[in-house]
Amino acid sequence: MNLIMLGAPGAGKGTQAQILSDKYGIPTISTGAIIRSAIKNGTPTGVMAKTFIDKGELVPDEVVIGIIKERLSESDCENGFILDGFPRTIPQAEALDNLGIKIDKVLDIEVDDSLIINRLSGRRECPKCGATYHVVNNPSKSGDVCERCSSPLTTRADDNPETIKSRLNVYHSQTEPLIEYYKKKGNLAVAEGEGSLEATTDAIIKVLEG
Numbered sequence: 001m002n003l004i005m006l007g008a009p010g011a012g013k014g015t016q017a018q019i020l021s022d023k024y025g026i027p028t029i030s031t032g033a034i035i036r037s038a039i040k041n042g043t044p045t046g047v048m049a050k051t052f053i054d055k056g057e058l059v060p061d062e063v064v065i066g067i068i069k070e071r072l073s074e075s076d077c078e079n080g081f082i083l084d085g086f087p088r089t090i091p092q093a094e095a096l097d098n099l100g101i102k103i104d105k106v107l108d109i110e111v112d113d114s115l116i117i118n119r120l121s122g123r124r125e126c127p128k129c130g131a132t133y134h135v136v137n138n139p140s141k142s143g144d145v146c147e148r149c150s151s152p153l154t155t156r157a158d159d160n161p162e163t164i165k166s167r168l169n170v171y172h173s174q175t176e177p178l179i180e181y182y183k184k185k186g187n188l189a190v191a192e193g194e195g196s197l198e199a200t201t202d203a204i205i206k207v208l209e210g
Contacts, residue, residue, distance in 0.1 A: 001026065001080040001208070002102055004087070006178055007109035009167045010116040010123065011193050012200060014132040016109065017084045019201055020208075026080035033130050034071045035059060043070055065095045072101060080104075088175050093182075105208055106182040109193035109200065113168050120164050124153040137197050 001024060005013040017028040038046030039053070045066040049059045068086060071077070087093040096103075122135040126146035133140045133153060140147050158167065182188040189207040193200045
């Protein structure tokens with residue numbers, strides 16, 4: 001299964017992507033993580049991305065797409081993958097289409113903005129392996145350290161209410177149009193994400209396998 005995860009910041013994409021990755025045995029590909037990996041490994045597009053990051057600039061779409069193309073060509077993606085955080089805009093989606101990559105399902109996790117603002121203040125993440133947790137909805141069984149690699153969990157600097165509202169505005173203006181884009185293509189699946197972690201997972205499995 002080749003899957004794209006859509007949803008506002010805090011909708012639970014990262015957590016659900018981990019669950020789906022374990023269930024289906026396919027890798028989760030986070031844009032930020034693969035850019036960092038490409039830079040670390042010194043790939044041609046990684047070197048190019050670093051030149052923009054070092055200047056404090058956003059990495060251009062064509063460079064990000066090049067990095068994603070590199071990552072999707074690796075052997076662990078042969079049986080499928082989960083894209084988390086890409087595409088973010090219509091031009092990125094069109095560029096992905098132009099690579100000839102078949103997307104089986106585009107999963108949109110729907111959560112009301114007010115709930116997202118409350119949720120994000122409790123979010124924690126592992127700076128080493130990228131695992132995500134929530135102090136209420138998905139706490140680490142190891143307390144304030146990551147279950148996977150035992151690194152101390154951190155709170156993201158952008159998880160404060162004003163910044164969250166700004167990020168939601170960006171999502172609604174730039175990324176939300178992708179819902180209609182993929183709906184027209186006929187591969188959009190929508191899951192309710194306002195219940196418990198388990199209820200959301202169940203809803204997702206139902207729309208993916210139904």
